[in-house]
Amino acid sequence: MAEEDERLDALSNVFQSEQLQMLFSHIRHIGDRHRDVEAIHEILEKIAPKLFSNLTRRSVMQICRHFTIKIFERDDVICLQGDESDGYYFILHGAASVYVASDAEAVQAIDRSLPFDEFCDTLGARLVTLEANTGFGEVSFLTASGKASRRTASIISDGEGFVEPPTGQHLCCVFVSAELFELELQRAFNQKLNLMQKVAPLQKFILLQSLSDTELVRVAYAMYAKSLVKNSIVAKEGSRCSFCYFILSGNLRIYQTVTGKQTDVDGNEYLTRVVIDIAKLGPGDIFGVRELMERRSNFMRSAIACQNVTMMAISNSAIEKLVLTNARCLQMLERIYQHRSRWDSFRGEFHRKFPHLNNTNIDASMMKIAKYAFTRENCMDEREVHILARRKAASIKNYRRTLELIHTARHRFHHAVGPRTELKQRTLEILHDAKLEVVRGAEDAKESNYGADVAKMWASLHKELQDARDEVQPTRRKRHAAKRSKIRSASVDAHAVRRASTPDKRSGVTSPDGSEDDADDADDAAPATAAAPIEN
Missing domain, CATH: 2.60.120.10 (Jelly Rolls)
Structure with a gap:
C-alpha cells in the first residue's frame, strides 16, 4: 500500500488538470475516515458526472469515502479476459482499448513477454476505445449469476489516446473495489439493465x-x-x-x-x-x-x-x-x-x-x-386512411409489375434466339433492376405498415428473384453440385449396363436380371436327379 501511495505521489504531477490536482490533494496520505467527502463529491461531479448517475446520496458518500485512484502508463495491461474481477474502473483522464477474443483460456495462456504489437494481436478483436467519463468492469459482475465473476474483455491503457504527437502517457481512473461495487453500485446497474429490458417491448406499442x-x-x-x-x-x-x-x-x-x-x-x-x-x-x-x-x-x-x-x-x-x-x-x-x-x-x-x-x-x-383496438388504422383520420390505402394499392401494383418483369426475363433467357452471352448479360441487368425494386418495396411495406399480407408478398418476391438469378447465373456451389449429380447419374447407368451384359460365372448363361438365382436352382436339382436310380 505504501508503494502505491509513493507511485501516486510521483505520477500525480503529470496531470495538468486543476481539478485532478485538487482531487489528489484531498485523498493523498489521508485515511478513509478523515476524507472531506463533500469536497471530493463536488470535484467528481465536475470531472465525472456520470459516475454518480442513478445513485442515492448514501451510496455517493460511501464511494467518495472509500474509492482509490489508479494510474496506468501507456500500453499497461489493466486486465485480461478471464481474469478474476477485482473492481470497477471509471476513467477520469486518458483512454483505454477493449479487446475481446473467442477463447478466454487462450488469452490466459498468452506469453506476456511478447512484443507489444504481437501481444495485442493475440488478445482478439479491438472493439472500442473508452474515453474520459466512461466506466468499465461492471459487466463481469452483472453476468456472474452467483459464480466467481470473470473479466469478459481485455483492457489496455492508451494513455491519452491515439493522438499524434501524444500529449500524455498516463491513464487516470477511479477504482471501486469489488466489495464496494456490490454494496453500492450493483443495484443501480441492475436497475439500468432492467430499464433497457423494459424499453424493448414498449417499442411495439403504436x-x-x-x-x-x-x-x-x-x-x-x-x-x-x-x-x-x-x-x-x-x-x-x-x-x-x-x-x-x-x-x-x-x-x-x-x-x-x-x-x-x-x-x-x-x-x-x-x-x-x-x-x-x-x-x-x-x-x-x-x-x-x-x-x-x-x-x-x-x-x-x-x-x-x-x-x-x-x-x-x-x-x-x-x-x-x-x-x-x-x-x-x-x-x-x-x-x-x-x-x-x-x-x-x-x-x-x-x-x-x-x-x-x-x-x-x-x-x-x-x-x-x-375500431376498439389500438392499431395504426384506428388512430388515423379519414384523410390519413385514404392516403394509406392509396399507398398500399400502389405498393401492390408495383409488386405485380416487378413479378411480371422477373417472369418475362426468365422466359426470354430460356426461349429467345441470339448470342447467349449478350442475352445473359441483358437478363442480369433486368434482374438487378428488379432487385432494387424489391428492396425498396419491402422497406416501404415495413415502414408504412401496410399489413402482413403485403410484407409477405414482397418476401416471396425476393425468393422468386433469387431463383431467377440462380437459373441465369448459378453460383459455383450449385454448378459443382449439378456436375456431381450428372456424373453420379452417368456412373449408375454405366454400372447397370455392365451388370446386364456380364455372363454368369457358373452356368455360362446370363440371367435376364443379372442374378444367379437360376444357376443355383440348377445346381440344387442335379444331385436329386442322379440319386433317383439308386433308390429304385
Whole structure:
C-alpha cells in the first residue's frame, strides 16, 4: 500500500488538470475516515458526472469515502479476459482499448513477454476505445449469476489516446473495489439493465412509437411489470382508477354491468343487472384510455384476464407528463377514445333495445367494426386512411409489375434466339433492376405498415428473384453440385449396363436380371436327379 501511495505521489504531477490536482490533494496520505467527502463529491461531479448517475446520496458518500485512484502508463495491461474481477474502473483522464477474443483460456495462456504489437494481436478483436467519463468492469459482475465473476474483455491503457504527437502517457481512473461495487453500485446497474429490458417491448406499442429514445426511457422508468394468472380481476367497475395498463402478452375481457327494468306477469316492475361484454384486448393494446381522457377517479368498466397476462402499469399522472405532451400521441389517444366511447354507448343501447339477445359474444369482426383496438388504422383520420390505402394499392401494383418483369426475363433467357452471352448479360441487368425494386418495396411495406399480407408478398418476391438469378447465373456451389449429380447419374447407368451384359460365372448363361438365382436352382436339382436310380 505504501508503494502505491509513493507511485501516486510521483505520477500525480503529470496531470495538468486543476481539478485532478485538487482531487489528489484531498485523498493523498489521508485515511478513509478523515476524507472531506463533500469536497471530493463536488470535484467528481465536475470531472465525472456520470459516475454518480442513478445513485442515492448514501451510496455517493460511501464511494467518495472509500474509492482509490489508479494510474496506468501507456500500453499497461489493466486486465485480461478471464481474469478474476477485482473492481470497477471509471476513467477520469486518458483512454483505454477493449479487446475481446473467442477463447478466454487462450488469452490466459498468452506469453506476456511478447512484443507489444504481437501481444495485442493475440488478445482478439479491438472493439472500442473508452474515453474520459466512461466506466468499465461492471459487466463481469452483472453476468456472474452467483459464480466467481470473470473479466469478459481485455483492457489496455492508451494513455491519452491515439493522438499524434501524444500529449500524455498516463491513464487516470477511479477504482471501486469489488466489495464496494456490490454494496453500492450493483443495484443501480441492475436497475439500468432492467430499464433497457423494459424499453424493448414498449417499442411495439403504436402509441409510444412517436416518442424519442429519451422520452421512451423516461416512460419505461415510470412503469412496473404486473403478471396475472387466468381469471384474475384486473379492474372492477367502480373501483379506484389511477393506472393505465399496457398489455405485453395474454388477453383481457372488458365487460360492463347494465341496469334495466323488467315487468313480471303481475305487471310489477323490478330492476335487473346484466353483464354485457364490451371488447377483448390483446398484446399491444392499452386498457384505461377512457378513464385517462375523462380524468375519472373510478373505472367505468371491469376487466378480467382470459389467460395468463403480462402487463406494464403506469400512473395516469405519469402519462399526462410524459406522453400527452407529445402532440401525435395526444391525437392518437383522442381518436381511440372517441371510438371506444361510441362503442360502449352502442353496446349499452343495444342491450336495452334487445335484452333477449346474447350480449356476451365479442368476435374479431365486431372488434373491427368497433375500431376498439389500438392499431395504426384506428388512430388515423379519414384523410390519413385514404392516403394509406392509396399507398398500399400502389405498393401492390408495383409488386405485380416487378413479378411480371422477373417472369418475362426468365422466359426470354430460356426461349429467345441470339448470342447467349449478350442475352445473359441483358437478363442480369433486368434482374438487378428488379432487385432494387424489391428492396425498396419491402422497406416501404415495413415502414408504412401496410399489413402482413403485403410484407409477405414482397418476401416471396425476393425468393422468386433469387431463383431467377440462380437459373441465369448459378453460383459455383450449385454448378459443382449439378456436375456431381450428372456424373453420379452417368456412373449408375454405366454400372447397370455392365451388370446386364456380364455372363454368369457358373452356368455360362446370363440371367435376364443379372442374378444367379437360376444357376443355383440348377445346381440344387442335379444331385436329386442322379440319386433317383439308386433308390429304385
